[in-house]
Amino acid sequence: MISGEILGAIAMTEPGAGSDLAAMRTTAERTDTGYVLNGTKVFITNGLQAELVIVCAKTDPAAGAKGVSLFLVDTHLPGFSRGQGIRKIGQHASDTAELFFTELEVPHEALLGQEGRGFAYLMQELPRERLGVGAQAVGATEGVLALTLEYVQQRQAFGQRVADFQNTRFKLAEARARLEMAKAYLRQCIDQYLQGAMGPTDAAILKLMLTEMQCDIANDCLQLFGGYGYTLEYPVSRFFVDARVQTIYAGTSEIMKEVIARSMLGK
Template sequence: MLKRNFTEEQNMFRGAYRKFLEKEIAPHVERWREQGIVDREAFTKAGEQGFLMIWPDEEYGGMGDDDFRFEQIIIEETANVYAGDWTNTLHSRLVGPYLSRFGNDEQKARFLPKCVSGECILAVAMTEPDAGSDLAGMRAIAKGMGDHWVLNGTKTYISNGINADLVVVAAKTDPENNPHAMGLFLVERGMEGFERGRNLKKMGMKAQDTAELFFNDVKVPKENVLGDPTMGFVYLMQGLAEERLIGACGFIASAQKAFEVTREFVMERKVFGKPLSYMQNTQFKMAELRTEIDVAQAHVDACVAQFNAGHLAAEDAAKAKLYTSEVLGRMVDEGVQLHGGAGYMDEYPISRMYTDARITRIFAGTSEVMKLIVGRDIFSDKFVSYIDR
């Protein structure tokens, strides 16, 4: 494997975080999967140790270091203990930055310290029953009423939907005159009219609370609007490259873990008196997967470097998300096949990794949408995509 570019400080951080996971997170993963939700204490314990939202300035309780490689380490090590269901990175690097990028000083002071400590758990609500990747189809509406907004709508498939104390909700603010005018509203736990539906049953990611959210005449004070209430669509687009990079880091880390457990199994499993790893088919399959994982990891690391430099292109993030999710899908499928009957048994990690992995080609933009983004870039001077109309 190629040598990766982490500093001595980051390697020390990795070791400390690994110990934290082994003590505070890994022993509870099975119970969390059974109960369908991660204990809130997982967030507060991570916050106490400085492993949650490490990038905010010290005045808010963070490290003040925005190097994405720290989060990359968190993502990789979390996957290594089968705790990908714990949406700590969604809280820390997907939703949290909306507060710092578009929030004012008062909003940052009010929310960031509690987010850093884990006391306030974050979620973002974009997806609706009839609007997923196509945000233009959103039906949630917020109506301005002077000193407050009245929010109505339904959101679904919201990660952290049950645990969340603060939800960044996207809603249209001028649907009649400007269908693209959208605001981001900070809806807090306990606001009248804000209700949660079921903790949805899923194929995989069993410990991740995924819920329906309902907003019925919710009065959102103007102090809880992020930035310009007509620019929410633009704000969301600015965060998509990072969201897809987060996904790519997690997908390739999971593929690496699936490779490791499969390698261990085929070295121990005997077929016709010999280890399965002696078979040429096994060696060829594993060689192909090793190559794909390493190539994908090199691209992801390059994207991280580009992101840190401030110029990760949307199409490169889309390529990373597309390819790593597809590599993970191939890895877990071959892993189950090489495990034979054991691969279908839930007691073997590869079984649950297989079902957990299926969603990766859907969330943060489906593989088909990623192909549209890349294809549009390839032919940008030849046609106008329907997405732009």
């Protein structure tokens, strides 16, 4: 993976377990030679191309979150298969697939870390994923704003530039102001992360606010393009559809609010 020869994926989500990950049903049964995996995962990024998948599975189904373990699964092994690829409204450059494990045998060494600690490892690493999503939100918002700034200065309506309507000026100003606040918080989180001090609440606040900002601004920008914004000819439409999933994957906005509220109320 480090030399770029193979792509990896992480398979947590299942058809019946997304936000409520602990409800996952994929099992990994211990045998003399290793483990046998059975189950289905859905919405797995890089699922079509990955040669190594980190699979979350229950080694102790009765133990809830404490029964989850992580496995490094070589996708060339018998018992591994993938669906056709899920057709999405955006992010077409990224593949998203269903993965199936049927009596898939892996050796003991495929266990990543300790048995039963999988959920704890995920909780430890998910803030980093959310930091990445926050950084993407800032980059994409800068991109869509730059496109829009250019368009509104050349498009004319009622004998003036679209940029000259007060509504346009206010929308652009609001977007810029939100973006600058977002960049400041992102920088703060990156600094904390580098010092090993970014907590799950910081990451949840970042993901919630920055991805919601991205969706709002992509929506406002598309509006400023009028009908052209709704066409595939103008890249603003791609910014709009690509943004939409940002408040869903890596933990939905509602789950981010739960994480933040838990830090305030203790449960």
